[in-house]
Amino acid sequence: MSLMLDDVGLTHANGFAALSGIKLSVNQGESIALIGPSGAGKTSLLNTMATAYLPSAGRMTVLGQAVSAQSTARELKALRARIGSVHQAAPIPLRQRVVTAVLAGRLGQWPLWKALASLAYPQDIAGAREALERVQLEDKLFARCDQLSGGQLQRVGIARVLYQQAELILADEPVSALDPALSLATVQLLVQEAAARGATLVASLHAVDLALSCFARIVGIRDGRIAFDLPAARVGDAQLQALYGNADGSAVPLPGLHSMVAATPEADAAAIPPVLACR
């Protein structure tokens, strides 16, 4: 089991309860998508899984290790080296070179001398180039991060996680700054990377079409709780309206979702518009 959350709650320092009663089990090698409206708690959940936040309630096991307020700094550091996080806005020092930013993916795995040396002079230029090739950014190897577009910077963050070879990949809106074609290619890349290495992938996506067409399992989050946890083929209009609809129960327009729902694995694969086809 890669992730096990049993009745997990998260209350932020200001007293706001961002997550309550989260029950979720994710097997090693499984890929799941988190969907839900803005402010639902997707980032809070991913940050909790990443151990950036510790649960305020319930029990959580990550990569076989129990995580709680009692976990030691040493335990958490070792665990975090096995987790790769992709953020909406990559937390990369803008004056850093792209090559250094990618190699930072393994800083937690390298001995201190090598990590420090890599900050001064890149220790594995070939490895960084290979990771950048996979996100079509090899020409930016020695560029400074402040010379990149927002979408390019987001792909550097993805190259960093590819280079890290993490056992658990937690991706928070990993394609929010990318155009539709690159979004599809990048989500495919993450799913294929996880499958090839037997890694676990949890990705939050606002692009419901990508979630439904690229992931076998969909977890809907609303108001800090799990609204549903279903195979993609069983997520239809009813689930999506319950997730994104108004609090008074009135429906909201969800453009194009009929075609996307029809494009689930149970439906005719030929019906999937090419730009949405993940498989």
Ligand SMILES: Nc1ncnc2c1ncn2[C@@H]1O[C@H](COP(=O)(O)OP(=O)(O)OP(=O)(O)O)[C@@H](O)[C@H]1O
């Ligand atoms: N550090 C914090 N302190 C207090 N409240 C927070 C904090 N971080 C998030 N929240 C609140 O927790 C709730 C969930 O936020 P979160 O960022 O997890 O949502 P989300 O589903 O990722 O949203 P989005 O799709 O807009 O990124 C929101 O109401 C937010 O205001």
